Amino acid sequence: MSCQYSLLFLFLSGFTTAITVAEICKTELLEGTSCTIKLPTGNTDKSNEIKWAHLSSEAVVHRKNGKMRKNTPGLTMEEDGSLTFESVSLKNSGNYTYTVFNAEGTQIDAGEKEIKVYANAPKPTVKINKKYGITTLTCDFGERTDLTVSWYKEEMIIQNENNPNLLLTSAQVQENKPYSCSVSNPVSKEQSDSITVSFSEICKTDLLEGTSCTIKLPTKNTDKSYEIRWIHRSSDDRIHRKNGKIRKPIPGLTMEEDGSLTFESVSLKNSGNYTYSVFNYEGTELDAGEKEIKVYANAPKPTVKINNEDGNATLTCDFGDRTDLTVSWYKEDNIIQNENNPNLLLTSAQAQENKLYFCSVSNPVSKEKSDSITVSFSEICKTEQLEGTSCTIKLPTKNTDKSNEITWTHLSSGDFIHWKNGKIRKNTPGLTMEEDGSLTFESVRLKNSGRYRYSVFNNEGTQLDAGEKEIKVYAKAPKPNLTFQVVTMLSCDIGNHTDLAVSWYVDGKIIQNEKKPVLLLTSAQIQKNKPYTCTASNPVSSMESDSMTLTHETGSQSSEESSSYT
Ligand SMILES: *[C@@H]1O[C@H](CO)[C@@H](O)[C@H](O)[C@H]1NC(C)=O
Ligand SMILES: *[C@@H]1O[C@H](CO)[C@@H](O)[C@H](O)[C@H]1NC(C)=O
Ligand SMILES: *[C@@H]1O[C@H](CO)[C@@H](O)[C@H](O)[C@H]1NC(C)=O
Numbered sequence: 001m002s003c004q005y006s007l008l009f010l011f012l013s014g015f016t017t018a019i020t021v022a023e024i025c026k027t028e029l030l031e032g033t034s035c036t037i038k039l040p041t042g043n044t045d046k047s048n049e050i051k052w053a054h055l056s057s058e059a060v061v062h063r064k065n066g067k068m069r070k071n072t073p074g075l076t077m078e079e080d081g082s083l084t085f086e087s088v089s090l091k092n093s094g095n096y097t098y099t100v101f102n103a104e105g106t107q108i109d110a111g112e113k114e115i116k117v118y119a120n121a122p123k124p125t126v127k128i129n130k131k132y133g134i135t136t137l138t139c140d141f142g143e144r145t146d147l148t149v150s151w152y153k154e155e156m157i158i159q160n161e162n163n164p165n166l167l168l169t170s171a172q173v174q175e176n177k178p179y180s181c182s183v184s185n186p187v188s189k190e191q192s193d194s195i196t197v198s199f200s201e202i203c204k205t206d207l208l209e210g211t212s213c214t215i216k217l218p219t220k221n222t223d224k225s226y227e228i229r230w231i232h233r234s235s236d237d238r239i240h241r242k243n244g245k246i247r248k249p250i251p252g253l254t255m256e257e258d259g260s261l262t263f264e265s266v267s268l269k270n271s272g273n274y275t276y277s278v279f280n281y282e283g284t285e286l287d288a289g290e291k292e293i294k295v296y297a298n299a300p301k302p303t304v305k306i307n308n309e310d311g312n313a314t315l316t317c318d319f320g321d322r323t324d325l326t327v328s329w330y331k332e333d334n335i336i337q338n339e340n341n342p343n344l345l346l347t348s349a350q351a352q353e354n355k356l357y358f359c360s361v362s363n364p365v366s367k368e369k370s371d372s373i374t375v376s377f378s379e380i381c382k383t384e385q386l387e388g389t390s391c392t393i394k395l396p397t398k399n400t401d402k403s404n405e406i407t408w409t410h411l412s413s414g415d416f417i418h419w420k421n422g423k424i425r426k427n428t429p430g431l432t433m434e435e436d437g438s439l440t441f442e443s444v445r446l447k448n449s450g451r452y453r454y455s456v457f458n459n460e461g462t463q464l465d466a467g468e469k470e471i472k473v474y475a476k477a478p479k480p481n482l483t484f485q486v487v488t489m490l491s492c493d494i495g496n497h498t499d500l501a502v503s504w505y506v507d508g509k510i511i512q513n514e515k516k517p518v519l520l521l522t523s524a525q526i527q528k529n530k531p532y533t534c535t536a537s538n539p540v541s542s543m544e545s546d547s548m549t550l551t552h553e554t555g556s557q558s559s560e561e562s563s564s565y566t
């Protein structure tokens with residue numbers, strides 16, 4: 001048993017050694033190959049030092065006195081001084097220099113070897129582009145720059161100029177032959193699937209402008225037909241073939257062998273009904289009928305415009321004066337209105353949600369959507385307005401159509417915003433003027449309080465309107481804190497005289513003048529060792545009390561005169 005195992009082991013290890021011996025590097029290599037650049041130096045017995053260096057990178061492999069130094073993984077030096085790549089990569093491309101020295105340090109050989117590493121060619125695909133009557137085939141292989149393109153028709157090479165595009169004449173297209181392309185580099189090659197270009201696809205009813213297509217003649221057996229006529233009803237364009245001859249050719253319009261009608265490139269005016277009639281040699285009508293096509297231009301990219309009315313906002317989807325387009329409205333990617341209405345009304349509640357809106361316009365063959373916009377909504381400024389809110393002072397002037405110049409000025413600060421000939425001038429950020437001349441605060445501040453004066457002038461500089469609007473901005477009331485305080489109360493006893501006003505003083509300075517005969521002091525407010533007095537006065541006389549000095553927060557006191565306090 002054990003004997004069999006060791007034999008098997010020997011066999012396997014011998015095999016493994018055999019396959020790790022790398023082949024000799026060709027100049028052109030496929031990425032991932034393992035190979036060796038042989039050192040050309042004949043007899044390396046006398047060599048004491050061998051150095052390989054890659055000129056386009058810092059990679060070096062160096063052996064001296066049997067010791068190896070290297071700075072790049074995957075690169076090794078063989079016993080005989082050859083350079084081995086475990087697996088070449090694109091960045092290994094380039095020239096490698098070798099230098100060999102003997103024990104005395106004399107150079108006994110030197111030289112250079114080049115390798116070029118390539119990635120596998122990808123399988124290309126052929127794309128067809130038919131526009132305005134020209135058919136172009138494009139060989140698509142991504143962004144690679146190391147590949148050469150060739151073109152084939154029925155497997156025969158027809159173009160080898162490294163051009164990814166192949167232009168086909170209508171004659172070539174009509175042959176209905178398969179085309180393919182290949183891409184290659186020195187180490188690999190891939191060919192696309194073949195495609196057959198049929199000159200013209202069958203016209204759909206709805207067509208994009210510029211499409212090339214054919215309206216098939218529905219008549220089955222046209223062998224007996226002697227005369228075929230197509231008429232465009234709305235233009236009276238006609239194409240007519242009799243006895244094999246086309247009469248009155250119309251540019252861009254051709255009749256196929258089988259009587260079908262081909263447009264090189266449909267345009268909007270080609271829309272409409274086409275009637276066909278087929279006659280035999282005797283002039284008898286064999287078949288007749290009608291086909292309709294509708295040609296559309298590409299949808300343009302629409303833009304959303306906002307119109308802020310009192311309270312509500314209207315969004316308008318602007319796409320010029322095209323009449324073939326259907327409008328839809330979206331809020332955060334969900335469709336919310338599909339009634340083909342270019343306007344979307346937002347209530348103030350909706351506007352205040354600050355959501356993204358966009359519209360799309362489409363016709364049966366194309367669709368475009370606008371950029372998304374956020375409706376930021378501004379309410380009308382109240383006379384008393386909370387700090388930090390956004391609001392608008394409406395310009396009271398009714399018909400601003402004739403206005404050429406509008407100014408708003410804050411009387412207490414001189415802040416202004418000025419609109420003239422469509423140009424805005426202002427001296428303060430956060431103020432904007434609306435389309436209709438209204439004044440908008442992005443976020444009102446306490447200092448925005450006050451009166452704002454507006455003036456409106458017409459083209460001739462005549463003042464049409466002027467006036468003032470006032471706002472008062474308040475900060476949000478703070479949450480009061482309830483705390484426990486021990487207070488000292490001083491009373492200014494004036495009997496029951498109701499016609500006397502009481503004032504309070506400390507150290508001769510007035511501290512309360514609310515006519516109240518009591519003064520409340522928290523222990524923190526007490527001015528220690530200072531004399532407190534009160535006065536009682538009426539319009540014609542005044543009398544001051546004796547003073548009292550408060551000493552301790554405990555409320556103990558000393559009185560110069562007779563007052564006592566416990
Ligand atoms: C390598 O060297 C050869 C000959 O010296 C030169 O023609 C070639 O351009 C070099 N290649 C690179 C990648 O520098
Ligand atoms: C084409 O013909 C159909 C059916 O006869 C008709 O409904 C349609 O309106 C016509 N189209 C035009 C553009 O005249
Ligand atoms: C705003 O829209 C609501 C709901 O559509 C309507 O009831 C209200 O009258 C509108 N307000 C204004 C000022 O148009």
Ligand SMILES: *[C@@H]1O[C@H](CO)[C@@H](O)[C@H](O)[C@H]1NC(C)=O
Nearest residue numbers: 476477478479480481482483
């Ligand atoms: C109430 O107390 C809190 C916490 O000390 C403080 O941040 C706040 O400003 C106080 N409110 C007022 C009205 O002083």
Ligand SMILES: *[C@@H]1O[C@H](CO)[C@@H](O)[C@H](O)[C@H]1NC(C)=O
Nearest residue numbers: 493494495496497498499500
């Ligand atoms: C206070 O006024 C009342 C009448 O309003 C009177 O009866 C009383 O005597 C007065 N007291 C003093 C101390 O003057």
